[in-house]
Amino acid sequence: MKLNQLVKNASASVGQLRQDPSIRLTLYLLMGVFTLGLFSALVGYFFGHDSLKGVTQPDMNPFVASSTQGQYPREGSYLLKESDILAKVERETKGISKSSEPKKQAQATAKKDGKDAKASPADEKDQQTTLPTTVQSQGIRLEVRAMTVESNELSLDVAMRNEGAKEVQFLYDFLDISDDQSQVLTTEVKGLPTKFAPKSETFSGVIKVSGVSSGSVKWISLALADYPDQKVELKIPKILIKQK
Numbered sequence: 001m002k003l004n005q006l007v008k009n010a011s012a013s014v015g016q017l018r019q020d021p022s023i024r025l026t027l028y029l030l031m032g033v034f035t036l037g038l039f040s041a042l043v044g045y046f047f048g049h050d051s052l053k054g055v056t057q058p059d060m061n062p063f064v065a066s067s068t069q070g071q072y073p074r075e076g077s078y079l080l081k082e083s084d085i086l087a088k089v090e091r092e093t094k095g096i097s098k099s100s101e102p103k104k105q106a107q108a109t110a111k112k113d114g115k116d117a118k119a120s121p122a123d124e125k126d127q128q129t130t131l132p133t134t135v136q137s138q139g140i141r142l143e144v145r146a147m148t149v150e151s152n153e154l155s156l157d158v159a160m161r162n163e164g165a166k167e168v169q170f171l172y173d174f175l176d177i178s179d180d181q182s183q184v185l186t187t188e189v190k191g192l193p194t195k196f197a198p199k200s201e202t203f204s205g206v207i208k209v210s211g212v213s214s215g216s217v218k219w220i221s222l223a224l225a226d227y228p229d230q231k232v233e234l235k236i237p238k239i240l241i242k243q244k
Contacts, residue, residue: 084228088174092184129239138232139164140196142224149242154212154220156239159204162196169195171227177209179217186210217241 134143139162146157162168172189179185191205212220219238226232 084174129236131239133236133239135234135236136163137234138168138226139166140168140226140232140234142234144222144236144239147239147242149212152211154209154241156207156209156222157204158192158207159202160192160196161202162198162200165198167195167197168226168232169228170224172224174225174227175207176221176223177207178221179212180219181217185212185220212241 132145141161143159148155175187177185177187188208219240222236224234
């Protein structure tokens, strides 16, 4: 008897709810909000899934450089010293290159001794280097084989090897190439590894230099030191630019 009474009461309550327009409107609004939310979630999911097509997880850590692949150094693979960064920024801001600093010091010393610091035309001609040319320091051998000038970009075909008994590491962001006006030029190194194992093979690469033309620049200088010890110093004071 009690169960029947409960069923009758429930039926009567439902009937009253159906007859009340405000309750029906509330139910319709709740159903509409639920439907709209479900539709928005589905649209967002499909758009997100479509935008991430082709994005995969890297096979290796991009911040860990490999010494065996012989690739250009990956960004973030080294912790740079603040003093090195400030020194490079100061040189680029003032337009002073490493290769020009010894020359200025020599000139100051010559003036102090009462001598003429300017070299004669014959001496300058003797200092100029034609390609191919090779420099060596601490067992590291750098050969500049050829030069190509196209538009405002200069390319140097180079080769490097380690003939010593110790591993040597380079950071090509500190490669210093400047023109005959002592202006530091923008460079990009391709094909050379960052680490050279002892008695390594010969690696060939290209150094691209921006802002160089055969008419505006007569010669460039090159200076490269190992990182972070800076015991290896590879320097070519003057490399003649091919005149068209």
